[in-house]
Amino acid sequence: MRWRPDGPLDVDEPAHLRDVRGFSPSLRRYAAPPELADVVRRFWLPVWSLLPGETSVQRVLQYPVCQVVVGHDGGQLVGPHGGLNTEELSGAGWVVGAMMQPAAGLALVGGPVVGLVDQRRDLREVEALDGAGLIAAVQAALGDDPAEIARQQEACALVAEALAVLAPADEEGRLVNAIVEYVEGDREVQRVSQVCAKFDLGERALQRLTRRRIGLSPKWLVQRRRLHDAADLLRAGEDVDLARVAAELGYADQAHLTRDFRAVTGLTPGEFSAGPWQGA
Helix, strand or coil: CCCCCCCCCCCCCCCEECCCCCCCCEEEEEECCHHHCCCEEEEEEEEEECCCCCEEEEEEECCCCCEEEEECCEEEEECCCCCEEEEEEECEEEEEEEEECHHHHHHHHCCCHHHHCCCEEEHHHCCCCCHHHHHHHHHHHHCCCCCCHHHHHHHHHHHHHHHHHHCCCCHHHHHHHHHHHHHHHCCCCCCHHHHHHHHCCCHHHHHHHHHHHCCCCHHHHHHHHHHHHHHHHHCCCCCCCHHHHHHHCCCCCHHHHHHHHHHHHCCCHHHHHHCCCCCC
């Protein structure tokens, strides 16, 4: 029987920041099939319709993974971003995105993922996939009603079928998945040395591994996780104790949290907490 996702998933996304007006497009997320768990995290599908002349800048505190993206106007392989990823929306449109696992990047890029950091590639140029066929199939599946759940589920099934060529992940890929999962899932991880001890790796070996498989450093992984956690804690509102948040996340003081948070989001923690930016 052909797989189709249940859902949509009911998940919070503190990494996704609303625009300056507090707007975020309709966005549904769907689980990936279990047999692709090593290479695909989940699917995400925004649909939007803006007034003529209106634009919306959407911002995401990026994950350390590649994204396979098919839209109404084509398809792209999007590399990991070292900072804030921004997309300007206008008119009417939709996207079917597959958030990949770290293990999938090497095969999709065709070499070390560092070569695609902060960049994107036309999906039709990705040798590991039939990009042109996938774009045509997804566009046909969503047709003229991309907000319909049944059509979205069919589109996810088509993307899953195309990405099945990446499974199963190799041993090194499963290792880098485990490293990223460990850093993302444990707020007690505040130093690269903890990651080295957990996986019995020297710091230089860990650096080479993450550069090859995700394109970014172990230090960046820890910092990004702390900024995701900060965004989550700051959603409590304008009365949040910033000194407590900094201490919880292992920052030396509030000034260091403010510096890092502003460098990535363009906002101070106080501005973020008081504004309409919270995740969708």
